[in-house]
Amino acid sequence: MNSVLQTKKECFFCKTTRNLHRHHVLYGSSNRKQAEKYGFTVYLCLNHHTNGGEAIHRNPNGPLDRYLKELAQKYWEENNGTREEFIKTFGRNYL
Ligand SMILES: [Zn+2]
Numbered sequence: 506m507n508s509v510l511q512t513k514k515e516c517f518f519c520k521t522t523r524n525l526h527r528h529h530v531l532y533g534s535s536n537r538k539q540a541e542k543y544g545f546t547v548y549l550c551l552n553h554h555t556n557g558g559e560a561i562h563r564n565p566n567g568p569l570d571r572y573l574k575e576l577a578q579k580y581w582e583e584n585n586g587t588r589e590e591f592i593k594t595f596g597r598n599y600l
């Protein structure tokens with residue numbers, strides 16, 4: 506499914522259109538599949554994804570990671586279901 510969190514193909518944080526990766530906002534084993542299903546993906550540049558000092562995969566639970574997870578859960582609670590259902594689907598509460 507296309508992203509429900511972003512409409513343009515650009516880095517979510519810095520807006521560059523170079524070296525983009527598709528990032529699953531909820532990641533790890535089963536979450537990745539569910540994130541794909543519900544459109545909780547964003548494009549990130551290499552720096553914001555894996556390489557830079559602030560990169561999401563170098564700072565699990567850091568500010569950028571938390572920001573996207575909270576955004577996904579807020580979207581879910583407005584469009585998909587209850588908080589309990591979010592926790593059931595993604596394993597925890599971010600709000
Ligand atoms: Zn970026």
Ligand SMILES: [Zn+2]
Nearest residue numbers: 527528529554
């Ligand atoms: Zn990623």
